[in-house]
Every structure is written in structure tokens, then in C-alpha cells.
Amino acid sequence: MTNRCFPKITFGIITLLAIFSSTSVMAESEAFKRAVKVFKQGYNECTEAQRIRSQDINQATAKFSKYLEMKDKAAKINSSILTTKLHNISREIEYCEKAQQDILRSKAFPIMESALEACKKSKEQLVKANTENATNSYKKYEELYQKAIGVTPSIEKVSSIQIRTGRCNKLKKKIVTAEA
DSSP states (O other): OOOHHHHHHHHHHHHHHHHHHHHHHHHHHHHHHHHHHHHHHHHHHHHHHHHTTTTTTHHHHHHHHHHHHHHHHHHOOOOOGGGGGHHHHHHHHHHHHHHHHHHHHHHHHHHHHHHHHEEEHHHHHHTTTTTHHHHHHHHHHHHHHHHHHHHOGGGGHHHHHHHHHHHHHHHHHHHHHHHO
């Protein structure tokens, strides 16, 4: 009789395990679906932030912050949302990472422009043989340059900025030579 009961008990246990595992898979599936829905809402904020960044950087920043909140919320629902390739999510996360850099560059650009203007002023002062004012203007350039880099180092990757900052860096040597 024990030999007959053993297969029935084993079958019963296996059946229970199958039910519990399929229930957890369905629950995970539902959690994943909720995470996708939350992430997609955040992604809409990201795309809107990217679209409006040149018109209103403050609103773009707020919308991007909302994207980050929604992405975090989605990850708390189901952490696999951050690594899945389903529903183009990995591609959308990559897009938003690039959008974030674009937004930061948009914030840093006016600061860098002010830095480059200070550099231009420094060069003009040096041409007039006014080394003290040239030095002061150059210090202003360095201060603003560091501030812009503090917003995002990727501002240096903009080719027009690279060229102009390269010229400013060479100007420093000329100022040092003129002071000597």
C-alpha cells in the first residue's frame, strides 16, 4: 500500500509546485506589464523634454526629472525593466541617456559662451598690452569654463567649443610671456 501511495503523493506535490510556480510566473508577468506601463509614461516625459530643451530648458529639466522618477518606480515594480530588450525599452533607455546629455549641454552652453567671451576680452586686452586686465579676464574665462564643465564634461565634445577652448588655452601662454 505504501508503494501505491508514494506515486500519488509525489504527483500531488509536483502538481502543487507547478501551480505555485505558474502563479508566480503570472504574477511576475503582471508586475512586468505594470513596470512597462510606468516606464512608457516616463519615456513620454523624456521625449517631450528632448523636444522642448531648446525652447525651455527649465521645463525640459523638470520633464526629464519626471522620466527618472518613473523609471525608478518601474524598476521597483520589476527590476528586469532596466535590462530587457522587450518593447524597445533598452533602446528607449539609451535614447533617454543621450537626451540627458543633450539637456545638460543645453544648460552648460550659455555658461561656456560667457567663458569664451571672457577669453575673447582677455585676448583684446593683451593686444592692447594691458596684461593685468588680460589676466583678470582670463581668470574669469577659467572660472566659467570650470562651471560649464561642472554641468557636464560632454560640453567639451562639441567641436566648435573644442576649437575655441583650444585657442583660449594657448592664450594663457601668451599672457604668461607678456607678464614676464
